[in-house]
Amino acid sequence: MARSAAGPVRRREVVILDLDGTLTDEHGNVERAFTAAGEVAHKHAGIDAGRFAEAARATAQQAWWDEAWIDPLSDAFGLSAWDGLSEDFTGTVPALDQLRSWLPDLRRHVWSLALQEFGISNARLTAAVGDTYIRHRHEDVRLLPGAAELVEQLGRDRRLVILSNGPADGQRRKLAVSGLQDLVLDAVISTEVGFAKPDPRAVALAVHRAGGNTDVAIVIGDTYDRDVLGALACHVPAIWICGQEGQTRPANSSVTAVDSTGEVLGALQALEESPG
Ligand SMILES: [Mg+2]
Known part of the structure; x- marks a missing residue:
């Protein structure tokens, strides 16, 4: 020995x-997903892709940390706002039930508010930028x-x-x-x-x-x-x-x-x- x-x-x-x-x-993958969402916003609404990506990031952080119950959960399980926008938390313990049921509202809120910052209110585009973010997070491994x-x-x-x-x-x-x-x-x-x-x-x-x-x-x-x-x-x-x-x-x-x-x-x- x-x-x-x-x-x-x-x-x-x-x-x-x-x-x-x-x-x-993991380096840069969140940025790439937000940028891809920004490119969709640019294509369909003429918004600057980079500025949209930046606005969406800030909106997501704010929405996540505004919920007082999120802080201890994030800390306890190692979670982030970026996860909330892309993962469904299937197969998780009951302690995450509240988070899981909140996710659809969180995503709608984040993407619609980010678009509203550029004067856009469009449910289809809201869904499209959110889906693009998810797809990039899931594929970028x-x-x-x-x-x-x-x-x-x-x-x-x-x-x-x-x-x-x-x-x-x-x-x-x-x-x-x-x-x-x-x-x-x-x-x-x-x-x-x-x-x-x-x-x-x-x-x-x-x-x-x-x-x-x-x-x-x-x-x-x-x-x-x-x-x-x-x-x-x-x-x-x-x-x-x-x-x-x-x-x-x-x-x-x-x-x-x-x-x-x-x-x-x-x-x-x-x-x-x-x-x-
Ligand atoms: Mg590690």
């Missing part, structure tokens, strides 16, 4: 993987460089489970479209199970679904406050894909920081081989 300063490093048979920003590339190779390599001789905060339908769609679904044993999604990272139940459940125990698990993720703290709460080490953020957290012998998804496999092998 390899050793490190933190103690014995066992082979990590169970790998718990975050999804957004760890395997899938891209893997980060090295993500497919990482999951394929790890999946050869380890048990992989995805652990994600977010809307169940949206996250499961990404897993299916990206092909990741076939490469992992299971996925644990906050809105399906009723709790989210960094709640220690999240990593514990993912490890359980993998059929392993926390002694042989590792968490891989890009958000310190969710992924890393969620792992540490279960006494599981983490590989943190930190990008530019690496200097901003205290050193911890259970946390290995890397710059990108492409560096994770090498970091894991080095961790397991480390003589300490």
Whole structure:
């Protein structure tokens, strides 16, 4: 068995993987969906696409945060106004019933108010810009460089489970479209199970679904406050894909920081081989 300063490093048979920003590339996809909606508004009403996209973003944020009950839900499950415009939250826990039933009103309100800012009142166009946003959010699923190779390599001789905060339908769609679904044993999604990272139940459940125990698990993720703290709460080490953020957290012998998804496999092998 390899050793490190933190103690014995066992082979990590169970790998718990975050999804957004760890395997899938979320960069710019919300902007692209709003821009696509703006292009529809431009085509049918002559509105400047960029200005419409900007107005719709601001309207969506305002409508979302104006509801006092949204704040604790967003925080508890890892949700955003952008999700509210594109996901139906099917298959989620009863705590999200109020959100689910509010979504049609939210969308109508956001898109019609954004159009009204340009003097347009048109139910068909309201529906068309909303549908365009949804279509782009649903189709715009891209893997980060090295993500497919990482999951394929790890999946050869380890048990992989995805652990994600977010809307169940949206996250499961990404897993299916990206092909990741076939490469992992299971996925644990906050809105399906009723709790989210960094709640220690999240990593514990993912490890359980993998059929392993926390002694042989590792968490891989890009958000310190969710992924890393969620792992540490279960006494599981983490590989943190930190990008530019690496200097901003205290050193911890259970946390290995890397710059990108492409560096994770090498970091894991080095961790397991480390003589300490
Ligand atoms: Mg993430």
